[in-house]
Amino acid sequence: MHSKSKIIMVTVASVILGLWAIVTIIPLYWMIIGSVQDTTLSATYKPQMIPSIWSVAPFERFFSKTSAWRWLFNSVFISAVLTATNVFFGSLAGYAFAKLKFPGSKTVFWVLLSTMMIPAQVTLIPLYVLIINVFNLGDTYTAIILPGAVSVGNIFLMKQYMSSLPTSLIHAARIDACSEFGIFWKVILPLAKPGLAVLAIFTFVTSWNDFFWPFLITSSDEMRTIQVGLASFVFAESTDYGAIMAGATVGALPMMILFFSLQRYFLQGITIGAVKG
Amino acid sequence: MARVEFRNVRKEFHDQQKGTFTAVEGSDFVINDKEFVVFVGPSGCGKTTSLRMIAGLEHQSSGDIIIGDRVVNNLHPKDRDIAMVFQDYALYPHMTIRENLSFGLRNLKKPKAYIEQKVQEAASILDLESMLERKPRELSGGQRQRVAVGRAIVRDPQVFLFDEPLSNLDAKLRIQMRVELAELHKRLGATIVYVTHDQVEAMTLGERIVVMNKGAIQQIASPTELYAKPRNMFVAGFIGSPAMNFMDAELDGNRVLVNGTVLELPESMLSSSLADYDKKKVILGIRPEDIYGEDFVQNVKVEGKMTTSVQVVEHLGSENLVYFQVGERSVTAKVHPETKAYVGLEKTFILDLGKVHFFDPETEMRISD
Ligand SMILES: Nc1ncnc2c1ncn2[C@@H]1O[C@H](COP(=O)(O)OP(=O)(O)O)[C@@H](O)[C@H]1O
Ligand SMILES: [Mg+2]
Numbered sequence: 010m011h012s013k014s015k016i017i018m019v020t021v022a023s024v025i026l027g028l029w030a031i032v033t034i035i036p037l038y039w040m041i042i043g044s045v046q047d048t049t050l051s052a053t054y055k056p057q058m059i060p061s062i063w064s065v066a067p068f069e070r071f072f073s074k075t076s077a078w079r080w081l082f083n084s085v086f087i088s089a090v091l092t093a094t095n096v097f098f099g100s101l102a103g104y105a106f107a108k109l110k111f112p113g114s115k116t117v118f119w120v121l122l123s124t125m126m127i128p129a130q131v132t133l134i135p136l137y138v139l140i141i142n143v144f145n146l147g148d149t150y151t152a153i154i155l156p157g158a159v160s161v162g163n164i165f166l167m168k169q170y171m172s173s174l175p176t177s178l179i180h181a182a183r184i185d186a187c188s189e190f191g192i193f194w195k196v197i198l199p200l201a202k203p204g205l206a207v208l209a210i211f212t213f214v215t216s217w218n219d220f221f222w223p224f225l226i227t228s229s230d231e232m233r234t235i236q237v238g239l240a241s242f243v244f245a246e247s248t249d250y251g252a253i254m255a256g257a258t259v260g261a262l263p264m265m266i267l268f269f270s271l272q273r274y275f276l277q278g279i280t281i282g283a284v285k286g
Numbered sequence: 287m288a289r290v291e292f293r294n295v296r297k298e299f300h301d302q303q304k305g306t307f308t309a310v311e312g313s314d315f316v317i318n319d320k321e322f323v324v325f326v327g328p329s330g331c332g333k334t335t336s337l338r339m340i341a342g343l344e345h346q347s348s349g350d351i352i353i354g355d356r357v358v359n360n361l362h363p364k365d366r367d368i369a370m371v372f373q374d375y376a377l378y379p380h381m382t383i384r385e386n387l388s389f390g391l392r393n394l395k396k397p398k399a400y401i402e403q404k405v406q407e408a409a410s411i412l413d414l415e416s417m418l419e420r421k422p423r424e425l426s427g428g429q430r431q432r433v434a435v436g437r438a439i440v441r442d443p444q445v446f447l448f449d450e451p452l453s454n455l456d457a458k459l460r461i462q463m464r465v466e467l468a469e470l471h472k473r474l475g476a477t478i479v480y481v482t483h484d485q486v487e488a489m490t491l492g493e494r495i496v497v498m499n500k501g502a503i504q505q506i507a508s509p510t511e512l513y514a515k516p517r518n519m520f521v522a523g524f525i526g527s528p529a530m531n532f533m534d535a536e537l538d539g540n541r542v543l544v545n546g547t548v549l550e551l552p553e554s555m556l557s558s559s560l561a562d563y564d565k566k567k568v569i570l571g572i573r574p575e576d577i578y579g580e581d582f583v584q585n586v587k588v589e590g591k592m593t594t595s596v597q598v599v600e601h602l603g604s605e606n607l608v609y610f611q612v613g614e615r616s617v618t619a620k621v622h623p624e625t626k627a628y629v630g631l632e633k634t635f636i637l638d639l640g641k642v643h644f645f646d647p648e649t650e651m652r653i654s655d
Contacts, residue, residue: 115302175374177374177376180341180343181370181378182378182389183362183363184341184370184390185364185393188393
């Protein structure tokens with residue numbers, strides 16, 4: 010009886026997950042497939058599920074008509090800087106909240122945490138005004154990077170991770186004549202590596218895929234990230250279907266490669282906060 | 287020159303939910319140079335907090351701490367000339383055993399050759415030479431424990447601090463390490479402050495023992511004295527296993543009345559302070575090993591007889607534990623295994639009246655003799 014109901018459960022679950030996977034994959038498949046067949050070759054040719062005419066012409070057109078290389082550079086640069094700052098500040102702040110005693114630490118932490126409940130859209134306009142009108146930073150890398158230099162979510166993630174490291178290690182290091190920064194650098198950081206890896210990957214992907222903030226804060230073509238550039242290209246060339254698909258593939262592919270090569274860390278990232286309440 | 291002294295040291299913790307909590311109150315003691323002193327008491331009584339205050343990991347709320355001839359109140363742990371072995375060993379998981387052992391000396395910027403020599407010395411004392419390149423997770427519990435001790439040894443500190451270092455080992459290994467630690471103390475000739483909740487460990491290791499309860503020091507004495515003259519009922523009950531029995535009693539001259547039975551005290555037990563309690567209620571304490579079955583009495587000079595029915599018998603092989611009731615209180619006798627005893631037997635027990643203790647029922651303090 011028991012194993013029979015289990016088999017039914019597994020079957021039902023597999024079917025549902027399978028359908029879901031197909032629904033998720035089809036658009037991606039369509040995007041990639043659409044980028045390797047050239048619809049401009051003949052007016053009658055429509056993109057097909059399994060292409061009969063293969064071509065790299067859509068990619069050529071995408072790269073020649075746009076500043077795609079510049080956009081890609083911007084995306085890589087901005088994502089890399091954001092990853093570095095988030096790892097650095099996130100781990101420092103997380104360590105402080107998890108292990109150091111300082112007056113008001115709990116209060117500060119709860120204030121920070123409560124800001125996570127404010128939807129990003131609410132702060133968007135004030136942030137925009139602040140960056141453009143007060144700091145005069147419009148259309149700069151600083152403007153794109155600064156607001157995301159460290160996220161509360163990452164601080165929280167790091168705090169959770171570091172809370173699980175035994176405090177006695179810190180005490181042992183203190184007795185072992187290690188400086189306070191040395192404790193962080195030589196003892197805590199090496200032990201936090203798995204957590205840092207998760208944070209770094211998630212931050213990189215999020216920054217890469219971010220659209221709205223860079224879109225809002227940039228105005229010149231050469232400051233655009235790949236996602237923003239892509240959108241402007243879609244507006245301008247709404248008929249060149251193949252080139253649009255090629256652009257979308259260029260924007261998405263690096264993250265797909267990253268995901269599949271670092272799958273392990275993504276799975277860890279989902280469970281990491283669940284280790285300790 | 288490494289005595290450790292507490293002068294009226296107090297430690298409060300401030301907790302948002304529980305409010306102010308006193309973990310250690312008005313602690314006063316002197317630990318002499320090269321002495322092995324054990325802090326013992328039930329869990330949560332403030333042993334670790336006391337040790338951490340010596341180490342400088344926790345700052346006292348008031349009072350002075352002296353190590354050697356310096357007041358160390360405001361000294362950083364690294365400047366106190368101490369080393370500590372933690373309950374969970376606190377080995378750095380990402381470093382090899384060699385790196386673990388040398389971490390402190392490297393931070394102190396000691397010369398390479400000196401560090402190398404110190405590590406080799408410690409490794410050979412603790413039999414760790416073949417494991418220096420391994421990581422802590424590749425070692426057994428006993429080996430990790432030795433690395434933790436080794437990390438303290440290489441520092442050549444004036445004072446060693448141990449926080450329940452054996453509590454994570456199995457019983458056999460614990461006894462073995464106990465012997466090794468005692469030998470290590472002789473060999474190093476250093477002052478050792480050792481914390482445990484295990485009274486057997488305390489009695490076997492300590493030259494002197496500090497018994498603590500609820501943040502307060504109950505008694506500081508040698509193991510023999512703690513056993514023979516516990517200062518109050520807490521110490522009397524905590525030291526010794528099974529614990530000392532207590533009975534409600536009333537004094538009348540040289541006689542003592544226990545639950546209707548009259549016992550005649552020997553001359554040696556009578557003192558002027560006991561005389562103050564004449565015709566008053568007292569608590570009589572007697573250890574299980576000082577009660578015998580009538581049929582198997584050994585070396586008792588002054589006997590007190592008490593007849594009652596046996597409630598439970600536990601056979602431990604080398605001895606039997608016999609439980610019976612005196613008034614409201616249950617009493618345990620540790621008797622020779624050939625002593626006749628079974629549940630329901632009406633039996634006469636012999637109390638060694640030369641070894642009884644008296645306590646004030648109000649203050650629970652020993653009525654001195
Ligand atoms: N950092 C702290 N904050 C609040 N209370 C603490 C802290 N450290 C210890 N305590 C409390 O102080 C008391 C004594 O703790 P401790 O010294 O660790 O006891 P033990 O004798 O078991 O080693 C305990 O009740 C404990 O809960
Ligand atoms: Mg403790």
